[in-house]
Amino acid sequence: MAEQQMYLTSHCEPCEDCVQEEWQSIRDGELFWEGYEHCPRYEVYACDDGRGVPPPWIRERIVAREGTVHLPVGGPDGVPVALLRRVYGLSIAEVAAARRTGYRATPVEARYLSLPTP
Structure with missing residues (x-):
C-alpha cells in the first residue's frame, strides 16, 4: 500500500504560470513517487511524495505524459x-x-514489476 507525505498543502488556483511535475523512481528496490507544484506568480510551492503506487491524480498525469506498458499477468512470462x-x-x-x-x-x-524477487 502507498505511503504518502505532504510537505505543504496550500496552493493557488492553477493559472498559466503554474508548473506541475510528477515522476516515479525505484530506490533500494522500492517504488517511489514525487509531485511538485510551483506558481511563480504567487510564490507558492507544494511538494508531495510517497512510497508505492502514486495517488490516482498523480498517476494519471504520469500516464498522460509517459504512456503505459502492457504487461502479461500470471504464467511463466507474466507478472x-x-x-x-x-x-x-x-x-x-x-x-x-x-x-x-x-x-x-x-x-x-513496469521496470519495478520486472525486477527479480529475492
Whole structure:
C-alpha cells in the first residue's frame, strides 16, 4: 500500500504560470513517487511524495505524459499475481480481469514489476 507525505498543502488556483511535475523512481528496490507544484506568480510551492503506487491524480498525469506498458499477468512470462495484488491492492475480480487482458503499468512500474524477487 502507498505511503504518502505532504510537505505543504496550500496552493493557488492553477493559472498559466503554474508548473506541475510528477515522476516515479525505484530506490533500494522500492517504488517511489514525487509531485511538485510551483506558481511563480504567487510564490507558492507544494511538494508531495510517497512510497508505492502514486495517488490516482498523480498517476494519471504520469500516464498522460509517459504512456503505459502492457504487461502479461500470471504464467511463466507474466507478472506474478501475488506481486500485482501487493503493489496495487487489486481485488480478486481485478486480478482475474488482468490475467485475461494484461495490466497497464507506467514505464517505471513496469521496470519495478520486472525486477527479480529475492
